[in-house]
Amino acid sequence: KGDTTDWLELMNFITTSNLTSATNWAFVESRIDMNSFMDFVIAESYGNNTSWVHNREFWKEKRPGAKWKWFLADMDRTLSTSAVTGTLADLLTNEDVLVRLKANTGFKQRLAQRYAAHMAGTFTAARVQSLLSQLDTEISSAEVARHQARWAPNGMTATTRAAGIAGSMNYAAIRATNVFAEITAQLGVAAAVDTTLALSDPAHGSVLLEGIPVDPGTIKLFPGISATFTAAPAPGYAFTGWTGATGGETITLTPTAGLALTAHFAPSSETILTRTLAAELTRLLKERGAL
Numbered sequence: 001k002g003d004t005t006d007w008l009e010l011m012n013f014i015t016t017s018n019l020t021s022a023t024n025w026a027f028v029e030s031r032i033d034m035n036s037f038m039d040f041v042i043a044e045s046y047g048n049n050t051s052w053v054h055n056r057e058f059w060k061e062k063r064p065g066a067k068w069k070w071f072l073a074d075m076d077r078t079l080s081t082s083a084v085t086g087t088l089a090d091l092l093t094n095e096d097v098l099v100r101l102k103a104n105t106g107f108k109q110r111l112a113q114r115y116a117a118h119m120a121g122t123f124t125a126a127r128v129q130s131l132l133s134q135l136d137t138e139i140s141s142a143e144v145a146r147h148q149a150r151w152a153p154n155g156m157t158a159t160t161r162a163a164g165i166a167g168s169m170n171y172a173a174i175r176a177t178n179v180f181a182e183i184t185a186q187l188g189v190a191a192a193v194d195t196t197l198a199l200s201d202p203a204h205g206s207v208l209l210e211g212i213p214v215d216p217g218t219i220k221l222f223p224g225i226s227a228t229f230t231a232a233p234a235p236g237y238a239f240t241g242w243t244g245a246t247g248g249e250t251i252t253l254t255p256t257a258g259l260a261l262t263a264h265f266a267p268s269s270e271t272i273l274t275r276t277l278a279a280e281l282t283r284l285l286k287e288r289g290a291l
Contacts, residue, residue: 006060010068014100025104032097033067034107035114035211040070041098042115045088045182046123046175047078052087053094079128079168085178088186105188109225112189117209117227119179120197120219127215128172136165180220192220193257197229198243204265205233221255228252231263238268 010031017024044052055074060066091098101107121127141158148157156164180192197207199216206213208230221227230250231239239249243262253259 003062007068011096014097019101019103019107020105025106028101031067033069034110036067036069037097037101038111038114039118040072041088041091041095041111042118043072043075045091045115046118046179047075048080048083048085048087048175049075049078050080050083050087051077052091056095079171081167081171081174084171084174085182088182092186108187109189109222112183112187112222113225113227114210114212115183116180116192116219116221117212117214119176120209121212121214123172123175124215125172125176129169132165132168132172183222189222190224193223193255193259194218195221195255196260198260198262200262200264203234204237205231205239205263207231207261207263221259223255223257226252226254229261229263231265233265233268236268236270236272237265238270240264240266 013024013031014028017027019025019028040056049055051074055072056070057073058068058070060068092102093099144156144158144161148155183189184191196218197209197214197216199205199207202216207216208214209219210228211230213232228250229245229252231242232249233239241264242251243264244260245251245253
């Protein structure tokens with residue numbers, strides 16, 4: 001469990017088995033955390049990491065039923081305007097696990113729709129640019145000057161640092177415009193269509209798409225591929241229904257052009273604690289004589 005033998009057994013299975021078989025695919029899903037693997041592929045592809053092949057790290061807990069998971073390492077060769085596309089094709093051709101899993105059409109469709117979900121939340125240009133700006137301000141000009149002096153004459157300068165940040169900001173804007181065509185071409189899915197997602201009040205709740213928090217507004221999804229939406233009420237509120245669909249908090253739809261959804265929330269009767277959990281616990285323990 002979580003060792004080389006376990007990994008090699010899995011690789012042998014996905015290499016020698018027909019992964020279009022539902023039974024064989026169920027076994028693969030029992031061994032691989034598919035969302036974790038897809039997120040690895042999506043992140044490497046979104047950022048067009050030109051050194052992904054050297055930086056693949058995965059792990060598995062040593063307990064029964066644990067699945068292999070991936071995490072991101074050494075992402076410094078990403079978000080560069082010198083490479084704004086191409087890594088997805090490279091991964092599909094050369095990444096050991098992906099080369100085998102792509103034989104399953106359902107997997108490719110799930111990967112495409114999960115990618116779209118990340119583009120509607122995780123990787124919106126506005127969010128990426130905001131995070132870059134935040135990280136920029138966290139490093140003082142004095143620290144930049146110290147770094148420059150330490151590594152002169154070959155290290156980073158304030159000028160090259162600013163240019164790099166500006167380039168990554170520009171990359172985020174460019175990537176938002178070209179990524180869907182790349183997904184369509186590489187994963188063999190139909191062109192993405194616009195979907196309108198709204199909230200009755202953004203302060204009262206949010207929506208997750210494929211388990212990923214997404215921003216309300218016009219988002220792109222791939223038609224003909226199921227997508228799961230989950231309404232998540234904020235504390236003190238309850239989900240009351242959808243406009244544009246029927247069902248409970250979690251619904252699964254097959255998007256078509258012009259799909260419009262609104263999640264509605266209303267005040268609930270639950271009690272909101274205004275103090276920290278630690279403070280509440282201390283109070284309760286004192287009341288019961290435990291402190």
